[in-house]
Amino acid sequence: MVEIFKPETTAQVVDAIAWASGEETPVEILGTGTKRGFGRPMGDGNRTIGHTVDLSGLSGISLYEPEELVLSAWAGTPLAEIEAAVAEKGQMLAFEPPGLAGLYGGPGGTLGGMIACNLAGPRRIKAGSARDHILGIEAVTGRGELIKSGGRVVKNVTGYDMSKLLTGSFGTLAALTQITIKVLPSPECVETIVLKGLDEADAVRAMALALNSSHEVSAAAHFAAPLSVGFDGAGEALTAIRVEGFIPSVSARSAALQEQWGAFGAVTTLDADASRSFWAGVRDVTPFTDAEKPLWRLSVTPSQAPAIVAAIGDPTFMDWGGGLIWCSSEAAEADAIRGVLAAHGGGHATLIRASEDARRTAGVFEPQPAPLAALSARVKDSFDPRHILNPGRMYEGV
């Protein structure tokens, strides 16, 4: 019988995992389960998941010092609770963690889940992703040992950066128990500059021009015509950049960027409220929330984006100035999509949403070259020699 253990202390997490390790019983490590659809179906060869370790009982903010730009919380703390706490002090998680509830259904997730998946929104290009904001971590390895890495300070090279290694490891190395992250002041003001009717090549050119300027653009996205509808595109392609900061600075930079973009066509702007909802839509991938079709996330060399979009041919939109492409293609296209990327400067294609069968056969994550796969497997073994933590969630045998 599959049981769900819901530990309320770190010691209980240690107990549960040490026991599972002793019994060689694979366990699923879970927050609130909102991103259960992200990753390969679990199981390792003939072994299936025995029990679930639900970390949502390990919840609450344990330290928040706004003037030190630091926050620690238990892994099961709802992300919404953290975002509300920092917003109250005029601060934010600068990497704009997406709410993927729309993609997978269900309510918002936890801090631990977001870190385990290393998510980031449109501000990735300026502020980095989750891994760039993690300062320290406490976790229980597959050996049932509580370890810590990092600390509560930004500058730290004391020991290996295990915090980054565990970020984006999808619970396959250790169960995160406590996480310390960097927070930053929220911008005083935000404005969005919009161009309509550009094709992909011109859009990427326009976004690169803006990103290469000294005007500190904090997001750059492009929607082709059919997908721009929810963003006021009204049947036209839509290209947008965001400027954020102090009011006089935003005014000056926005004016300069509008002049620069004038060369591409008529420029319009979105005010602060419209900007916030626009970029929340980009962040949460709203054009693809209700689609029945599988969803891919491609991380690519930005200048190659137009050629990649053309080669794939399915509905897409671009974020990160072209560096991130969301596309709705069949899971069976996996090899073709990965071939396109390989032929256009490399990158990786992740199958974000698909049926369980499709995720098992297509592979969710980009297959790794043999030496890298072997190294990843050795790293897995060093944390979890008996493969009891989320086995197979990233790669077969890992």
Add this chain to the structure above:
Amino acid sequence: MKMPDPDADVIARREDILTAMRSIVPGEGVIADATGMAVYESDGLTAYRQLPLIVVLPETVEQVSAVMAYCNDHAVKIVPRGAGTSLSGGALPAADAITLGLGKFNRVLEVDYENRCARVQPGVTNLGITHAVEAEGFYYAPDPSSQIACTIGGNVAENSGGVHSLKYGLTTNNILGIEMVLPDGEILRLGGKHMDAEGYDLLGLMTGSEGLLGVITEVIVRILPKPTTARALMIGFESSEAGGQCVADIIGAGIIPGGMEMMDRPAIKAAEAFVQVGYPLDVEALLLVELDGPSVEVDFLIERVREIAEALGYVSMRISENEEERLQFWAGRKAAFPAIGRLSPDYYCMDGTIPRHKLPEVLARMSKLSDKYELGVANVFHAGDGNLHPLIMYDANKPGELERAEDFGSDILRLCVEVGGVLTGEHGVGVEKRDLMEEVFTEDDLKQQQRVKCAFDPNQLLNPGKVFPTLHRCAELGRMHIQRGQMPFPDIPRF
């Protein structure tokens, strides 16, 4: 500092190893005479010296791979080396190890403005990257003080920062990919020109791994458009508390300055005596705040910072009106180390990081330690990110002073850990802080880090004697204590 005993068997095989190295790396790329190797006997932590077994300076990744495969097959240790500017002994040679210098990997391979990145070899200097891209208005953001000399490969190994790291991040936040060679000679690529290399974040793990996991042979760095304007304020306070409060209030107001540095009275005095740029001598703390960005923003923020400092009752304040003045403000800070060098025959530079608000407490207790050890100390502080560089003044020619300086330094680092900080912000653990690691980490923490090392370097041949205080064999680390039995946790809620 006890280093591992040299392996007599390896030293006995030196001639064979030398022949093998010469067959891989031709000509001047292999150095075996004591005079030629003397250049490599030490790094920036000059208190420690040791001649290497042989120095090898490869020029291609294939040569690096062949050298490492040979060493792996023949149980020869390797110490990787960039420019040798490490302040923690990270590149300290070993008598039974080859020093593998990457100095000949000194080319910028590609600058890709369209994708805002550059592909460079590891021996390119930090400043060399900026020089390669500045004509187009770009720069490479991390700027450690040694940026004229230190190389990007070493920056990756140490996760170097610099005065701009609060706003622009450390090395780890500014690289997209690397090419590296594993100890068995396997060549790997992590990341590329795209963002967020998928799978385990081995790029993040490699950054700051102090040359213990692999040898970096290429780096893809992000380059940024240069801010159009920079201006600085130089603010003197009557106490470190007031200076620290000013830093907290600036950040509390939502301002993230490009640079924010603080100096204590001994450091101010030494710097002013050296460069004479008009630092106030009647203050306990001098704060330098630099704002960068569009000129409208900089002017606006300068005024806000001025108001914050005024509310705290500053003793003195100057605001730069031109580039010459801004550079003048920084001149004293940048010359702080040599300035101390003028006052004292030797100085020992420490590198702890502390939660910012603990600064007054740490300075007060450090002053007591200074009395106890009868050695002077001056402090420069990356105030934005809490990274503290105490400079302990001593005279190596006086018997016992070096040992006293080292003990003083260890006590300072223990103090940093006690108040919630860490041993090293940017200089690395190396050999210098190796034996203090147990102040920060439990045995389980350190064993797991060493297991990760074993995943990369199962024969433990790369950069021996660094970072870890106790050596364990990989086989021993891999063993598991199995506890079987009935569920031992009746108290865990279950469903």
